[in-house]
Amino acid sequence: MAGLRLEHLSKSFGATVAVRDVTLDVGDGEFLVLLGPSGCGKTTTLRMIAGFIAPTAGRVHLGGREITALPPWKRNAGIVFQSYALFPHLTVAENVAFGLEMRKLSKAEIAPKVAEALRLVRLDHLGERLPRQLSGGQQQRVALARALAIRPDVLLLDEPLSNLDAKLRETVRIEIRELQRQLGITTVMVTHDQEEALIMADRLVVMSEGEVKQVGTQRELYEQPANRFVAGFVGRSNFLAGTMVSPGRFETRGGVAISCAAGLTGPAVIALRPERLALGSAAGGLENHMQGTVELVSYLGASVDVHVRVSPADRIVVTQPNRVDARTPEEGERIDVGWPKGAAVVFPDDGTHAGA
Amino acid sequence: MNTLASIDRRILGRWAFSGAAGLTLGFILLPLFFVTWLAFFRQEIPAFPPDGYSLKWFWAIAKHDKFVQGFWLSLQVAIAAMVIGLALGVPAALCLARYRFFGREPLSSLLLLPLVVPGIVLGTSIYVFHVELTIATELPVIGSLAGLVAGHVLVVIPWCVRLVAASLAGVDRSVEEAAQSLGATPPVTFFRITLPTIRPGIVAAALFGFVVSFGNLEMTLFLVGVGRTTLPIAILQYLEWRIDPTIAAVSVLQILLIGAAMAVTDRFVKLSRVV
Numbered sequence: 001m002a003g004l005r006l007e008h009l010s011k012s013f014g015a016t017v018a019v020r021d022v023t024l025d026v027g028d029g030e031f032l033v034l035l036g037p038s039g040c041g042k043t044t045t046l047r048m049i050a051g052f053i054a055p056t057a058g059r060v061h062l063g064g065r066e067i068t069a070l071p072p073w074k075r076n077a078g079i080v081f082q083s084y085a086l087f088p089h090l091t092v093a094e095n096v097a098f099g100l101e102m103r104k105l106s107k108a109e110i111a112p113k114v115a116e117a118l119r120l121v122r123l124d125h126l127g128e129r130l131p132r133q134l135s136g137g138q139q140q141r142v143a144l145a146r147a148l149a150i151r152p153d154v155l156l157l158d159e160p161l162s163n164l165d166a167k168l169r170e171t172v173r174i175e176i177r178e179l180q181r182q183l184g185i186t187t188v189m190v191t192h193d194q195e196e197a198l199i200m201a202d203r204l205v206v207m208s209e210g211e212v213k214q215v216g217t218q219r220e221l222y223e224q225p226a227n228r229f230v231a232g233f234v235g236r237s238n239f240l241a242g243t244m245v246s247p248g249r250f251e252t253r254g255g256v257a258i259s260c261a262a263g264l265t266g267p268a269v270i271a272l273r274p275e276r277l278a279l280g281s282a283a284g285g286l287e288n289h290m291q292g293t294v295e296l297v298s299y300l301g302a303s304v305d306v307h308v309r310v311s312p313a314d315r316i317v318v319t320q321p322n323r324v325d326a327r328t329p330e331e332g333e334r335i336d337v338g339w340p341k342g343a344a345v346v347f348p349d350d351g352t353h354a355g356a
Numbered sequence: 357m358n359t360l361a362s363i364d365r366r367i368l369g370r371w372a373f374s375g376a377a378g379l380t381l382g383f384i385l386l387p388l389f390f391v392t393w394l395a396f397f398r399q400e401i402p403a404f405p406p407d408g409y410s411l412k413w414f415w416a417i418a419k420h421d422k423f424v425q426g427f428w429l430s431l432q433v434a435i436a437a438m439v440i441g442l443a444l445g446v447p448a449a450l451c452l453a454r455y456r457f458f459g460r461e462p463l464s465s466l467l468l469l470p471l472v473v474p475g476i477v478l479g480t481s482i483y484v485f486h487v488e489l490t491i492a493t494e495l496p497v498i499g500s501l502a503g504l505v506a507g508h509v510l511v512v513i514p515w516c517v518r519l520v521a522a523s524l525a526g527v528d529r530s531v532e533e534a535a536q537s538l539g540a541t542p543p544v545t546f547f548r549i550t551l552p553t554i555r556p557g558i559v560a561a562a563l564f565g566f567v568v569s570f571g572n573l574e575m576t577l578f579l580v581g582v583g584r585t586t587l588p589i590a591i592l593q594y595l596e597w598r599i600d601p602t603i604a605a606v607s608v609l610q611i612l613l614i615g616a617a618m619a620v621t622d623r624f625v626k627l628s629r630v631v
Contacts, residue, residue, distance in 0.1 A: 050533075073536045087535070
């Protein structure tokens with residue numbers, strides 16, 4: 001077992017910069033998720049850890065030893081691919097045994113290790129099958145067993161769940177998480193699925209356009225997003241553009257005055273989580289409250305989204321839990337919206353409009 | 357009313373399709389059928405209806421040295437051409453399928469060219485080349501067995517490259533990456549993972565290479581040396597003087613040989629999946 005460290009890792013393909021100056025520390029036994037939209041550089045980063053892509057600059061350390069120049073076959077990294085990438089001509093047991101054979105272990109040593117790896121993923125009864133005789137979920141578990149059998153220093157998961165159907169995905173991600181914790185294996189997973197990332201990770205790395213936008217736990221990313229991109233990508237946010245007229249006072253373009261806990265001045269964007277906002281009488285006593293018109297009500301089962309226009313330029317979505325006793329506002333109704341000062345996060349307006 | 361008409365049209369369509377397929381199949385099989393039938397006629401000059409049936413023409417093959425020698429030479433040349441063609445074609449297909457390099461498209465077309473050039477033209481050009489080579493190097497290239505095999509390798513290569521490249525296209529790159537991450541060096545990855553995965557393509561390439569070489573006549577005519585005769589040439593020479601059913605019997609044996617090769621191959625790989 002070992003920690004992983006990326007130092008100023010960059011990769012350019014010609015003039016295109018795929019990954020820019022990524023520095024990360026993954027602790028021993030930690031589950032780190034690289035999260036971001038497609039093309040954000042997360043897969044390129046993973047492939048540099050695996051050794052399939054040579055970085056343009058920077059270093060990779062695994063278990064205290066520098067592996068930047070090592071080819072994949074000398075790195076001791078277990079990988080699960082999106083397509084599972086099982087060897088189609090070998091049985092399940094032979095697939096799992098492959099990495100052990102490459103380590104020149106004797107047949108007598110290999111057999112119990114294969115059996116153990118297959119038991120971990122609950123496939124010990126299917127060792128003699130060929131991959132094509134298995135379901136997608138089973139193939140995925142074979143791929144996991146194969147990667148784990150070599151006792152890798154780091155486990156790399158490249159969108160491992162995206163080929164499974166939604167129901168199966170829910171159980172498999174819990175299974176992988178529990179297995180990872182039980183084995184205490186350092187793991188890096190790449191995904192674009194926010195929910196999957198939140199459920200599985202110890203810590204998350206949000207990436208966009210080749211850069212790390214923020215590193216943190218689920219709570220840190222959600223409560224203190226470092227920038228507008230993270231606020232929009234992790235969970236949902238209402239964004240109101242405007243100006244910090246003085247420290248603590250924000251005014252939207254539509255002229256709505258908002259008090260907030262931010263010291264900056266100048267053009268800014270304020271981010272509000274829809275479920276942190278209060279409607280109707282509950283809004284009354286809060287530091288910020290204003291009246292608006294309900295323009296749209298979306299019934300989502302567990303919750304209701306209420307779209308409220310508070311000025312000609314500003315519309316706010318409020319998410320309310322769907323309680324039995326709660327009254328759902330009507331479209332066209334005048335209603336109070338409010339939130340405590342601390343619910344708003346303010347970013348200087350850098351002109352980008354990613355996320356939302 | 358309308359539904360009835362549409363059902364009628366569907367049935368009609370199915371009949372038309374089956375009819376066309378049947379006619380085409382008949383068109384392909386009819387010559388084989390007549391050749392096989394003819395091989396068992398008793399009389400020397402084929403005429404319908406036959407006077408009776410006999411196996412004597414099959415015995416006649418064995419007594420005709422040219423056929424026996426031709427068969428062995430064809431077999432040797434075809435096997436040699438197939439092996440060398442694979443040795444050259446598999447790496448070529450690998451490069452074409454895996455790497456993007458300058459001149460890849462032209463090279464790909466060039467490797468298919470022997471299929472397009474008529475056999476006579478190919479034979480003439482290779483013969484002229486052999487003559488020039490013999491003059492330049494004073495090595496006995498003209499009419500040599502090596503020269504003959506080299507020519508056959510040329511017509512085998514397009515089949516090898518195409519069939520192997522086609523099956524390589526179906527191999528997921530990450531399968532090879534998975535092998536490498538598990539500790540396999542590139543050569544080990546190739547022999548343990550890539551090669552077995554594309555085995556159906558290679559088997560098909562071997563079979564087609566063999567068949568193409570075994571049956572080649574036009575090009576071979578220019579490349580055989582004195583006293584060296586392949587089976588197709590032996591058949592042609594025999595036909596110049598006689599038209600008795602021995603030829604048909606030889607053809608039947610050839611059909612059986614190739615048919616057997618295909619049947620055996622099909623046991624290992626489903627040919628219909630590759631070709």
